[in-house]
Amino acid sequence: MGGNHSHKPPVFDENEEVNFDHFQILRAIGKGSFGKVCIVQKRDTKKMYAMKYMNKQKCIERDEVRNVFRELQIMQGLEHPFLVNLWYSFQDEEDMFMVVDLLLGGDLRYHLQQNVHFTEGTVKLYICELALALEYLQRYHIIHRDIKPDNILLDEHGHVHITDFNIATVVKGAERASSMAGTKPYMAPEVFQVYMDGGPGYSYPVDWWSLGITAYELLRGWRPYEIHSATPIDEILNMFKVERVHYSSTWCKGMVALLRKLLTKDPESRVSSLHDIQSVPYLADMNWDAVFEKALMPGFVPNKGRLNCDPTFELEEMILESKPLHKKKKRLAKNRSRDGTKDSCPLNGHLQQCLETVRKEFIVFNREKLRRQQGQGSQLLDTDSRGGGQAQSKLQDGCNNNLLTHTCTRGCSS
Template identity: 70%
Template sequence: MGANTSSKPPVFDENEDVNFDHFEILRAIGKGSFGKVCIVQKNDTKKMYAMKYMNKQKCVERNEVRNVFKELQIMQGLEHPFLVNLWYSFQDEEDMFMVVDLLLGGDLRYHLQQNVRFQEDTVKLFICELAMALDYLQSQRIIHRDMKPDNILLDEHGHVHITDFNIAAVLPRETQITTMAGTKPYMAPEMFSSRREAGYSFAVDWWSLGVTAYELLRGRRPYHIRSSTSSKEIAHMFETAIVPYPSAWSQEMVSLLRKNFPYMSDVNWDAVLQKRLIPGFIPNKGRLNCDPTFELEEMILESKPLHKKKKRLAKKEKEMRKCDSSQMCLLQEHLESVQKEFIIFNREKVKRDFNKRQANLAFEQTKDPQEENGQNNNL
């Protein structure tokens, strides 16, 4: 009996929560300090996604749980053509999972490292697409705070998408943010000001976009700032440094990077939003546009990753039962708290429920009033 049914594709109830069983893991494409990113295929729809999974214990030990929860909460409320959108979030005893749009064109940092020099018209379209994404985020009261080539992914056609909302912030109305966050070479001057208590707002993302555009055009950033450069040095640099603009660049591009906008007056923004404008740089479709060493990760070599995961979880549970130290009990308490507070999300289900509500509403509005009156009289 088992042999007859094992070859059939699994049947999933559309109302059940999505979990690890619903995906086939294909290959790893990235690795962070406490998580990995891999390409997955959803078993029922055969759609491909990127799946980021973060080890709960490492998140607890590094006090990162709140950041993960905040990122999940922000991403669940966002959807835009130039963002990397969240589709599902779920968990098991070991990991937290985020399933997002799969973009195989690689990030802009990778292409810079491959010595790609982007032409001006390509960068202009990047700026337009990213500007639409930032404008949308601002309408949702979100400051990304980490705009840089590493966090901008290309799809297979060369359109850009913003990713990584790990340090994004929600800005309540009539307020400013004072906490310092971001990657120093891309952070705006107001974040280093001696009067930082005055705070900053959405403008910091637009500054980062300008630095990114300059780097894409020139291959290096406008200011020589490193992660080790002190805030005092950086503030002084902004006051004294003169940014060079190569003579080969058009005056319109230079004026745009200096925050003057006539260069964008001829843009067909509807065509940008609908991705009708063809990018000047198309990523290589013949290979993964990322570091090939990720393909050697042990996860890819496992023939049945789910089977091994279950075995590993069973072993871990046994070890937890054996150990009665106060430190282990505290860790277990934190892990149980993560389990309870984790937010499960399914964009497919959200869309399906929304469409049903809209259909019901439309049906109610198209009912013939006379027919309803006749029914009421009969009653």
């Protein structure tokens, strides 16, 4: 019955808030620091996206809600060719959802693990594309703080896109960040220094140091310093003092000179802006308009015939996940029905209070609707014109960990 109409896409009221039912779940493709990622298709437009979903109760128990809110507040104000852009955010009783650009080329960490050899030409283009993204973030007063191969995704043509803003921070004017944040092997000397002696703080140059470490690793297959997550901070600072970075004799002088400028220990002398990097002789021949328009073809193009990620993510979702996404609709209906009976098992009061706060404070976002309202078509969004500047002002370093303090003044564990 009605089978002859099944090929027609469903029509949703354009004023209706986007929700889980608007998407078809296709497959799981990844696991973030505190969420899972799957490929989805929007039922009405047939457009494909990546959907990150984070269980509310787990986020509360692990004290990670602030990171989700931080990422949402930052990403709703951004749109750039070399970022992973946010399209929708919504929630239900169990989860918080972020729907973003789908990039099927895999992350650079995956390709390093697959022993891909990145040529100097390829890495040179990556540096330029990432420099444009970092300059854009700088314009919006954002320090990403976690630039590394794991957080750089490739599209199907091989262009790079920065993802994962959950530890990013916003600084205004001459303000500096002071909290310890990042992934140790990619963190700049001044971040460790602040932690050790409460130095002057740090700013945008930390992302350019991380870019230098990442570029070196892509070219060589390992990083310039033997730093791991367990390496003590005093040992790391001593390493920066006494160890010299070894550059391969096979690399051209221009690339070595550029890496030296990115890996300068003094942030005041480090290349840390688009103007700085455009002034480097090695990049003098670069057509920056062509870079921005993705008109230059990367030397490495991901394999289109395969999914560039670990296939075990799909198995985990199907076999190990206690609340799999594809069974959500039935599960929520069952829970709602049970809530009205004596069988319901109430959560402890504090956890319930935290869940209610998350529900109230969650930021719903719809870029498609926003574009319609503003009549901007595909133009870049002006953050301040729709309150993004106000949202970002809440995220000043040192204040960005207090999003739930008015109700959650102690650890939220069930």
